[in-house]
Amino acid sequence: MTDSAKPTLMVVDGHSLAYRAFFALPVENFTTKDNQHTNAIYGFLSMLVNLIKAEQPTHMAIAFDTSRHSFRTDEYPEYKATRSETPPEFKGQIPLLQDCLAAMSIPVLTKEGVEADDILATLAKQGSEQGFDVLVVSGDRDTIQLVNDEVTLLYPSVQGVSQLKRYDPVTVQERYGVRPEQYPDIAALVGETSDNLPGVPKVGEKTAVKWLTQFGSLDELLERSGEIKGVVGGNLRDHIDDVRRNRKLNRLLDDVELPVGPAELAVVPADVQAIRDIFARLEFRTLLPRVFDAVGTGEDPADSEPAVELPAPVESTVADVVSWLDAQEGEVAVSIVVSGGSPTRVGFAGLTELRETGWSEEAAAALRPWFESDAPKVFNDAKPQVKALLRAGIRIGGLAYDTLLAGWLLRPSLPDKTLSHLVDRYLGEKMPVADPTQLVPETDGATPAQEAWFTLRAAAALREDLPDSVASVLVDIELPTLLTLADMELAGVAVSHDVLSTFSAELGARTDGLAAEAFALVGREFNLGSPKQLQEVLFEDLQLPKTRKTKTGYSTDAAVLADLQESHPHPFLDLLLQHREATKLRQIIESLDSAIGKNGMAPDDARIHTTYVQTGSQTGRLSSTDPNLQNIPVRTEESRRIRSAFEVGEGYETLLTADYSQIEMRIMAHLSGDEGLIEAFNSGEDLHRFVGARVFGVEPSDVTSAMRTKVKAMSYGLVYGLSAFGLSKQLRIEQSEAKQLMVEYFARFGAVRDYLRASVMKAKEDGYTETIFGRRRPFPDLTSPNRVLRENAERAALNAPIQGSAADVMKIALFRIHSDLRAADLRSRVLLQIHDELVVEVAPGEWDAAEQIVRTQMAGAAELSVPLDVQVGRGRDWNEAAH
DNA sequence: AGACTCACGTA
DNA sequence: CGTACGTGAGTCTA
Numbered sequence: 001m002t003d004s005a006k007p008t009l010m011v012v013d014g015h016s017l018a019y020r021a022f023f024a025l026p027v028e029n030f031t032t033k034d035n036q037h038t039n040a041i042y043g044f045l046s047m048l049v050n051l052i053k054a055e056q057p058t059h060m061a062i063a064f065d066t067s068r069h070s071f072r073t074d075e076y077p078e079y080k081a082t083r084s085e086t087p088p089e090f091k092g093q094i095p096l097l098q099d100c101l102a103a104m105s106i107p108v109l110t111k112e113g114v115e116a117d118d119i120l121a122t123l124a125k126q127g128s129e130q131g132f133d134v135l136v137v138s139g140d141r142d143t144i145q146l147v148n149d150e151v152t153l154l155y156p157s158v159q160g161v162s163q164l165k166r167y168d169p170v171t172v173q174e175r176y177g178v179r180p181e182q183y184p185d186i187a188a189l190v191g192e193t194s195d196n197l198p199g200v201p202k203v204g205e206k207t208a209v210k211w212l213t214q215f216g217s218l219d220e221l222l223e224r225s226g227e228i229k230g231v232v233g234g235n236l237r238d239h240i241d242d243v244r245r246n247r248k249l250n251r252l253l254d255d256v257e258l259p260v261g262p263a264e265l266a267v268v269p270a271d272v273q274a275i276r277d278i279f280a281r282l283e284f285r286t287l288l289p290r291v292f293d294a295v296g297t298g299e300d301p302a303d304s305e306p307a308v309e310l311p312a313p314v315e316s317t318v319a320d321v322v323s324w325l326d327a328q329e330g331e332v333a334v335s336i337v338v339s340g341g342s343p344t345r346v347g348f349a350g351l352t353e354l355r356e357t358g359w360s361e362e363a364a365a366a367l368r369p370w371f372e373s374d375a376p377k378v379f380n381d382a383k384p385q386v387k388a389l390l391r392a393g394i395r396i397g398g399l400a401y402d403t404l405l406a407g408w409l410l411r412p413s414l415p416d417k418t419l420s421h422l423v424d425r426y427l428g429e430k431m432p433v434a435d436p437t438q439l440v441p442e443t444d445g446a447t448p449a450q451e452a453w454f455t456l457r458a459a460a461a462l463r464e465d466l467p468d469s470v471a472s473v474l475v476d477i478e479l480p481t482l483l484t485l486a487d488m489e490l491a492g493v494a495v496s497h498d499v500l501s502t503f504s505a506e507l508g509a510r511t512d513g514l515a516a517e518a519f520a521l522v523g524r525e526f527n528l529g530s531p532k533q534l535q536e537v538l539f540e541d542l543q544l545p546k547t548r549k550t551k552t553g554y555s556t557d558a559a560v561l562a563d564l565q566e567s568h569p570h571p572f573l574d575l576l577l578q579h580r581e582a583t584k585l586r587q588i589i590e591s592l593d594s595a596i597g598k599n600g601m602a603p604d605d606a607r608i609h610t611t612y613v614q615t616g617s618q619t620g621r622l623s624s625t626d627p628n629l630q631n632i633p634v635r636t637e638e639s640r641r642i643r644s645a646f647e648v649g650e651g652y653e654t655l656l657t658a659d660y661s662q663i664e665m666r667i668m669a670h671l672s673g674d675e676g677l678i679e680a681f682n683s684g685e686d687l688h689r690f691v692g693a694r695v696f697g698v699e700p701s702d703v704t705s706a707m708r709t710k711v712k713a714m715s716y717g718l719v720y721g722l723s724a725f726g727l728s729k730q731l732r733i734e735q736s737e738a739k740q741l742m743v744e745y746f747a748r749f750g751a752v753r754d755y756l757r758a759s760v761m762k763a764k765e766d767g768y769t770e771t772i773f774g775r776r777r778p779f780p781d782l783t784s785p786n787r788v789l790r791e792n793a794e795r796a797a798l799n800a801p802i803q804g805s806a807a808d809v810m811k812i813a814l815f816r817i818h819s820d821l822r823a824a825d826l827r828s829r830v831l832l833q834i835h836d837e838l839v840v841e842v843a844p845g846e847w848d849a850a851e852q853i854v855r856t857q858m859a860g861a862a863e864l865s866v867p868l869d870v871q872v873g874r875g876r877d878w879n880e881a882a883h
Numbered sequence: 884a885g886a887c888t889c890a891c892g893t894a
Numbered sequence: 895c896g897t898a899c900g901t902g903a904g905t906c907t908a
Contacts, residue, residue, distance in 0.1 A: 530904055531889055550889070552905090557890055584891065587902060617898060621894085628900045631893035639892090664894090664897095720896035729895085791895085799897040803894090807898095835894040835898085 009132040009262050010057035011123045013116045014064045014108070016139035018044040018097055020156055022090045027789075031780040032283045040093040045100060045287060049294040051154070051164070055135055059127075059265040061107045063119035064094065070115050072249050079249060087785040096282065103274035104295050107265055114256050117143055121252035124151045127262040137164070141187065142250050147172050147180035177209040185218040188246035189236075199246065200239045202232050218247060270295040285428055310432070313347060313356045313449035318363045321348065321355045325370045331400055333378040333456035335448040336385040341599065343388045347448025349456050356449035364392045376400035380419045380455040383614065386486040391601060396483070403455055405478045406462040408615035409470050412777055417615070423454050426461040469774025477773065477808060478614065480815035484830065485612045485622075487818065492600060492607030493629070493831045493839070494649035500593045503641050507586040514579040521572045528579055531556055537572075544568050585639055588632070592642070595627045607649060612833070619800050620775050620807035621835060630834045634882075646839075646878035652828075653844040654874050655881040658854045659837035661869045662687055663806045664719050667772070670864040671801065672755030676748055681866035688712040694748040695741070714745050718752065719802050721795030756798050763797040771804040772862065773812075809868070810836060813861040820853045839878060847874070 021043025030039035052060075068086075072079045098108050109119050117140050127134040128150035136146050137154045144167065147153050153167040165171075172180045189208040191199020211228070215221040222243065225236050236243075272292070279288050316324070325332060328350055336359075337345040346367070347356040357363060371377075371394045379385060381404040386396050407416045407426070416422055423431040431454050434445030446454065466474070519525045522541055526533045534556050538544045544564055548555040558577060565573045592608065599609040608627065616623030624630040632646075633639030648655045660666075665687060669677035680690040685700055692703035692711045713731055714722070728738035746753045763769045764782045777800045781793035814833055817840075821828055827843035828850040838858075842850045851872060858870045875881035 527904080529890095529902095532905075552888065555889085580890085584902095588892070591901075613899095616900090619898060621898060623899050625900060628893085631891090631900070633892060635892085717896060720898095722896045725895045727896090795896065796898090803898060806894095837894080 006131060006133045007058040008055060008135060009059040009061075009123065009127040009265065010051065010055060010135040010137065011060075011120045011127075012048070012051075012062045013120060013138035013140060013143070014044065014062040014097065014101075015094070015116050017047065017137065017156065018094065019090065020139050021047065022087075022093070027089070027780055027784060031778070032281070036096070036282070037089045037093060037780060038096075038282045038284070040090055041097045041100060041282060042284060042287065044097060045284075045291065047164075049287070049290050051137065052294040057135065058267060059132065059262055060267055061109050061119075061123060061260075061265045062101055063109045063116035063123075064098070065116050066110045066112050069113070071113055071253075072115070076245060076249060087783075089783050089785075096278070099278050100275070100282075103278050104270045104291065105268045106295075107260065109258060109260070111256055111258065114253055118253040118256050119258065121146055121254040122256040122258060123262055123265075125254040127151075130262055132262055141192075142184065142252060144172055144176070144180055144183040145250075145252060176205070178212055182212060182218075184247060184250045185212055187250050188218065188243045191242075191246060192250070198239075198242055200232070200243060201235045203235065207232060218243075267295070280428065283425070285424060310446075310450060311352070311354050311453060313354045313447040316355050316357055318357050318360075318366045321357050322366050322370060324348070324353070324355050325367075325375070328375070331376040331378050331456065331459075333452035333459070334385070335380070335451040335455060336388055337448050338384050338388040341388060341601075342391055343385075345448050347450070347452045349449055349452035351456060354449035354453055356447060359392075364394065368394050372397045374398040378403070378452075378456055378459045380404050380422070380451070380458070383482050383486050383489075386483060387490055390486060390490055399479050399483065401459045401463075402474075402479065402482065403458045403462055404615060405482070406459070406466060406474055409474055409478070409775065410462065410465055412615075412618040412620075419451060419454060419458070422458045422462070426458050426465070427454070429454075467774075467776070469770070470776055473773055473775045473808070477775075477811050477815075480819070481811045482614060484815045484818040485614065488830055488832070489599075489609055489611060490601065491829050491831055491841070492605070492609035493841075494606055494647050495592060495596055495608050496645045496647050497593060497596055497606070499645035499647075500589050500642070503645070504586055504589045504593070507582045507589070511579055511582045511586065514575050514582065518572055518575040518579065521575070528576065529583065534576075538564075542570060542572060544570065585633065585642065589642060591627050592632075592645070610832075617807075618777055618796075620771065620804040620811075622807075622833060629832055632878075640879045640882075643879035643882070644877045648876055649841060651843070652841045654842045654847065654876060655878060656828075656840040656842050656847070656850060656854065657837060657873045657875075657878065657881040658840070658858055659871050660806075660810070660858065661871055663809065663836050663868065664802050665715055666864060666866045666868065667802050667805045667809075668719060668752060668755070669866050671759070671772070671805070672752045673865065674749050674751035674755070677752060678866055681869075688715065691715060691745075691749070695744045710741055711745065714741060718756070719799060721756075721798045759801060760794050760797050769797050769800040769804070771801050771808050773805065773808040775804050775808060777804065805862075806836065809861045810838075813858040814838065816857040816861070817854055820857060821850065824849060824853070826850060826853075839881070842874075 018040040022040035025039035025043045027037055027039050030042050031037055068080065101108050111119060117138060120136050120138060120143060124134045124136055124146045128148065132150070134151040135154060136143055136151060139156050143153055147167050147169055149169065154164040155167060156164055169180055172183065176183055176186065178186060186205060186208040189200055189203050189211070190205060211221050212218065215224060222240055225233065225240060228236055275291060276288070325348060330350065333349045335347045336343045343359040345356065345358050347354065371389060375398050377396070377398050378401040379399070380402065382399060382402045389396055403419065403422055404417070407414070407422045416425060420431040420433050423429055432444060432446045463471070515528055518528065522537055526537060528534065532553065535553050538556065539546055539554060545568065546554050547560045547564065558580065561573050561577055595608045597605045597607070600607055608629065610624045610629045611626050613623045613625055633642055665677070666681055669681055676694060680687055683690060688708045688711055689700050689703045692707040693700040695711050696703065696707050710731060714727060717727055717730070724735055724739040724742055727742065728735040731738065759769070760782070763779050767780065768776045768778045770776050779793050779797045781789045782797060784790045784793065810833065814830065817838070818830055826846050826849055828840060828846045830838055830840050832839035838854065840850060840854060855870055855872060859868045862868065873881045873883050875883070
């Protein structure tokens with residue numbers, strides 16, 4: 001407890017605490033948009049703010065090391081020599097942290113040749129002499145020696161930086177069994193691995209305490225070391241010099257010459273604007289009020305800067321809204337409230353004026369010309385609104401910006417899926433959001449017009465941040481894609497309930513039979529779908545050998561079961577695998593069946609309308625949900641029966657499928673410029689046969705299917721950053737053979753490896769990868785000191801430009817096809833996109849025209865150094881059309 | 884009810 | 895110890 005009559009001096013070891021924060025906080029959550037890591041800064045400041053609040057110091061200073069060099073390294077060059085290199089991404093944060101502290105008007109102290117803890121020791125001594133209560137905050141154990149009746153140590157516990165343990169003389173005695181000033185004696189005997197100070201072998205804390213208690217002091221102990229028996233006695237005598245050295249080095253200097261004394265460290269008001277500026281740069285938002293709360297701002301809170309005032313929405317008649325819209329010259333932001341797929345209200349905003357009105361047939365008719373005009377319109381998450389307009393008979397024109405897409409393009413890994421997220425991040429403001437869990441919300445959400453106003457301002461902020469290449473991806477690729485997806489989702493795809501239910505019934509009968517057989521074999525009934533119960537049966541009842549470990553037990557996945565079947569054949573395993581397969585298919589069928597007619601426009605709609613999530617991936621791909629139509633089974637003959645339920649719809653003639661063959665390999669050939677690979681694609685030869693011939697040194701006609709399988713796995717694996725280990729596992733070959741395969745492969749296609757290496761290197765420098773069209777994906781982890789994180793990032797970074805470029809190409813083809821079909825007045829329409837495949841519903845008599853458009857636009861979506869090959873199929877259903 | 888894990892479908 | 899996704903069942907926790 002501090003005596004409130006005395007001033008309190010708080011001195012902090014900035015370096016050691018920031019370092020702990022650096023490892024405690026996940027860097028992916030603390031990286032600015034220009035890839036500055038901020039986890040150490042954030043963690044340190046957060047802890048400091050809590051400390052200031054809790055301890056209310058009257059005087060304060062933060063000490064930093066200047067470099068690794070100090071009088072200790074002069075005396076003993078090995079001091080701290082085993083410490084690994086300070087990660088550069090930590091070092092880079094220190095100057096920024098010091099800038100923050102400067103803005104907060106907290107003195108930063110450093111001194112050449114001594115460590116931060118020596119500064120702490122000096123200030124602690126001076127402080128206690130001058131009548132301060134002193135709080136020492138450090139993550140270095142050596143500071144324990146500073147503790148006395150006036151000096152308290154706050155030391156981070158193992159739980160992390162936020163939990164500080166308070167050491168006064170009593171707690172030190174309890175914890176270490178000695179008085180604080182004796183702690184360095186213990187440490188000298190035990191040694192300190194992290195400082196590369198070896199102690200006496202076999203002597204730990206217990207022995208050291210025992211000796212010190214017995215002999216009273218370290219000097220006495222060393223003097224009479226001959227009295228100690230046994231091996232440890234010998235060890236002590238052998239290492240007396242080490243102990244003396246340790247004791248010399250771990251004594252903190254308390255007479256360092258400093259430019260200021262405790263009295264000059266009085267807490268003074270912070271520089272509010274400077275804090276705002278640097279926090280804006282570091283993208284700290286929630287920390288801002290906490291810091292202002294903790295350090296005096298010198299301002300009366302009443303007259304602090306007002307937040308930007310939220311304009312009141314102006315409820316207007318439709319006629320007024322229309323004339324207002326017609327008078328606008330710049331961009332207008334729009335926010336349409338959609339309920340049950342249809343508009344119910346609509347709000348508009350310019351930079352200063354807002355308009356809002358209810359939706360009705362009359363409103364739709366009156367607003368339609370403006371919506372269909374080229375007048376520039378800004379949305380947040382336009383797709384559902386564009387769909388709602390389409391349902392109301394309005395095809396939007398002039399879509400100029402979508403803040404949701406812009407935010408995603410800038411930082412594809414973030415879950416910023418709502419306007420309020422974007423407002424928080426890019427405007428630093430809180431948008432009013434009604435609490436959806438409350439029946440009677442305490443706070444009203446923003447009205448549509450107010451949302452539009454936030455959208456317009458967020459768009460301006462995002463435009464500032466978006467690099468040109470990314471902005472062009474937004475305008476030239478994503479926005480046209482958005483409009484296409486809206487039509488595809490509304491169109492849906494016809495799916496036959498009859499086909500599905502027949503198949504489901506068959507599978508149901510089969511799963512029942514399989515389960516019964518399985519239970520008979522095991523001798524009891526249990527839930528085959530429960531991994532937990534299954535483990536009991538496999539590893540206890542059936543006594544099969546334990547498999548690969550998972551977080552909660554042992555794996556029972558298909559690959560593991562197949563391995564088991566080979567090593568310990570058991571009829572149960574086969575039944576289980578068949579049961580799994582059948583139940584999985586049945587699940588898929590059921591979920592598809594229950595999706596038929598949902599979200600459709602007509603009451604008797606027999607189609608499935610998926611939702612494409614345009615911001616659903618980090619690479620630029622789409623994802624599909626509710627239901628996911630991008631993972632409909634295809635691999636086995638039987639599973640393809642599900643695809644045969646996807647039929648051509650009423651009023652249409654056939655389905656057309658078109659897919660890119662080996663688009664990712666082609667993109668890799670283009671990006672790497674590998675002559676062999678480029679020749680492979682230009683030769684017209686089967687890719688894997690061509691590559692196999694080169695790798696194995698045979699004629700293409702002599703490539704066996706085993707050879708082909710191997711190079712095929714290798715080629716595909718390349719795109720994902722496959723290792724020899726992974727390749728051997730997949731091909732079930734020895735790791736040495738996999739390694740040899742990779743050597744041979746790269747001997748013939750070396751430019752591919754060079755490209756992949758260079759591409760990751762460049763990403764490491766830039767902090768992001770880029771697709772052919774300029775889409776970026778940040779990779780802060782490429783410089784992580786954590787090997788697992790770093791290597792995962794390397795593989796993802798290797799894959800991102802390839803997968804991302806393929807996604808770009810497909811999007812370009814997709815919206816051009818959509819646009820050409822409409823421009824040619826065809827009824828044929830694109831229904832599905834499955835990453836490298838499109839499914840088109842072709843109207844009677846339109847096959848030739850539609851096929852022509854699809855082929856032309858897919859093949860011509862990008863100019864690469866290899867051709868883009870397109871395979872087209874036709875049929876009454878998706879399965880038939882696939883051939 | 885919501886979060887998590889496992890397993891598995893696709894490109 | 896191969897990238898990118900979404901879904902459903904079981905299970906645990908609040």
